[in-house]
Amino acid sequence: MNRINLLLDRFEVIAAFLLVLALFSPWTSVMGIPLSGFSLNSAMENLASFSSLFSDDKPKDFIASYIGYVPVALIAACLLIVILRLMEMPSAVVSLITGIVSVIYTGVTLYNLVSNKMSLGSGIWISLAAAILLVAFSLRKKKHSAA
Numbered sequence: 001m002n003r004i005n006l007l008l009d010r011f012e013v014i015a016a017f018l019l020v021l022a023l024f025s026p027w028t029s030v031m032g033i034p035l036s037g038f039s040l041n042s043a044m045e046n047l048a049s050f051s052s053l054f055s056d057d058k059p060k061d062f063i064a065s066y067i068g069y070v071p072v073a074l075i076a077a078c079l080l081i082v083i084l085r086l087m088e089m090p091s092a093v094v095s096l097i098t099g100i101v102s103v104i105y106t107g108v109t110l111y112n113l114v115s116n117k118m119s120l121g122s123g124i125w126i127s128l129a130a131a132i133l134l135v136a137f138s139l140r141k142k143k144h145s146a147a
Contacts, residue, residue: 008141012095013085016078018130019102023071025123028113037123041068070105092138099134106131
């Protein structure tokens with residue numbers, strides 16, 4: 001039982017590193033410029049503000065004004081997972097929350113990119129896989145620690 005938890009801890013740290021790498025990998029490209037998950041929101045805001053010069057300015061909704069902080073929070077949460085694992089403290093709850101938020105963020109971004117017929121890079125798929133792995137490992141670890 002202890003070996004399974006040790007193995008799950010290692011995979012959890014690997015999934016957290018994969019998620020951080022995926023956030024800096026290209027998710028899409030606009031006019032030939034690759035955009036990572038980290039820079040995608042700010043680039044889209046700049047593009048929207050440029051296009052608002054030629055049309056009526058629409059007010060920004062509440063969620064859109066704070067969505068740019070999600071990648072920063074995900075990177076901080078992944079680093080917290082690694083630190084907790086190095087200190088041999090439980091990290092299943094942090095992994096679960098990080099994975100769920102990352103699946104939602106990546107899924108919404110994927111939907112928006114596909115609905116706007118934009119090209120998809122490898123980073124978005126790596127991010128989705130790493131987020132699903134984080135959720136799976138944390139649920140599996142909670143199951144083994146409860147038994």
